[in-house]
Amino acid sequence: MDHAADRAALVSCGRRLDALGFAPATDGNVSVRLGPRAFLVTPAGREKGGLSPDELLLVDLEGAVVEGEGRPSTETPMHLLCYRRRGDVGGVVHAHPPVATAFAAAGVSLDAPVIPEIVLTVGTIPLVPYATPGTEELARALEPFVDDHDAFLLASHGVLTLGRDVREALHRMERVEHLAKVTLAARLLGGPRPLTDAQVVSLFSGGVSPSM
Ligand SMILES: [Zn+2]
Structure with missing residues (x-):
């Protein structure tokens, strides 16, 4: 089977989303x-926790199926918009993490x-x-935001994340849910205290390693 490593990465991502409770039903x-x-x-x-590599569909930039059985995800237009607009994006994850x-x-x-x-x-x-x-x-609602961000809340719906590969997009999904949980708890404790502009500038000038 072609693209075995990419198929394995998608199957593994699906299992992880399922295990985290980010993809019910x-x-x-x-x-x-x-x-x-x-x-x-x-x-x-299809349940994301039980995908097999040969179930994944190969589609072109218009969403037409080139290889595989059945229908691609109904959200394929949203994924393709991200790839069209962002040459740096190699993986896209959409899920419904509860918080x-x-x-x-x-x-x-x-x-x-x-x-x-x-x-x-x-x-x-x-x-x-x-x-x-x-x-x-x-996809049209997302378009004004897609050039400048790597993660999006979709109102009354869920979350979309982008990455250089599927793994990075998945990590961003996990971080968005983590941030939501922390923000919710902080709201119960009087509200989060956002970093100041100077603190944000300091982050990007090497004050903190991204791998922390
Ligand atoms: Zn959805």
Whole structure:
């Protein structure tokens, strides 16, 4: 089977999303860039924890299936928009992690600089206005944000993350959910105290290692 390593990375990402409770039932979808016009995408309507490598679909830049059985994820247009607009993106993860999705459902953004490691590795996380899941409309709603961010809350829906590869996109997904949990707990304790502008500048001038 071609692209064995990329297929294995998607299957492993699906298992991880399932284990973390980020993809209930058949929710969530994952993709990887194979080349300028070729992408592997998870199939529609399948549990992410039980995917096999040969179930993944190879699609072109328009979302047409080039290889594989069945239908690609209904969110394929959103994934392809990210690849079209961002030449640096090699992997895309969409999931419904419960606490971050609660922020998205409440229309509360996670764009304050609260935790240094997240400022460095994820950046600010905008709240993308609601659009019907699985439609081109959702890709259009994302478009104004996609050039400048690597993680997005999708209002009343879930979370989308990008990375140089699937692993980095998955790590960003995990960090967004972690930030949401910390922010929720901090709100119970009087509210998070965002870093000052000077503290953020200091982070980017080498004050803290991203690997901390
Ligand atoms: Zn979704």
